Amino acid sequence: MNKIILATQNAHKLEELRSVLPEGWEVQTAFDAGIRGELPETGSTLEENAAQKAKFLWDYCGISSLADDSGLEVTVLDGAPGVYSAMYAGPERSDQANRSLLLANLVGATDRAARFRTVLAWATDQGIQLFDGIVYGRIADDERGEYGFGYDRIFIPNDGDGRTFAEMLPEEKVAISHRSRAVRAWITGLERS
Helix, strand or coil: CEEEEECCCCHHHHHHHHHHCCCCEEEEECCCCCCCCCCCCCCCCHHHHHHHHHHHHHHHHCCCEEEEEEEEEEHHHCCCEHHHHHHCCCCCCCHHHHHHHHHHHCCCCCCCEEEEEEEEEEEECCEEEEEEEEEEEEECCCCCCCCCCCCCCCEEECCCCCCCHHHCCHHHHHHHCHHHHHHHHHHHHHHHC
8 A cells, every 4th residue: 555645634635636546545634644734835836835845744754745736827817826826815715705806807808718737746755756737728707616616616628618617527627637637647657667
């Protein structure tokens, strides 16, 4: 059994990861490892934040650690909210406030192209490796759907059928999501090493 520590307390992220991992993996969270509170996340890029969290867990637990940082990058906003996606509307970290501000910032915009991006950092005794997952799409004019979290109600992936991530069943979203693409890149990297 391969054991890893996952740098999240987000149940949605944990479930999404478990759904794409091959059999034989035991996944624990930072909370399971006795860590309370936020993990360090002071980088200015997704790569820096993911690597920081993975290294922190590796140093704390001595167990292979997987951390991610994700962001929604909107072309007309020069990549914003990007690395600041979780706190786009301010430090209260409300998904609703973040979506509302983004939609307000896009009023009248004809270019609504965006991409969801996840960077995974894998920390082991061999160091840190980074893996990327990207889904291209666009921002909807208004919120749609009941599933998911974060920006899922306003992101329409190009690989879909015109529905937002939040209008898709969880298994439909996982099949094309940025996070699952990053996880598949990580699994491919493990198989090669």
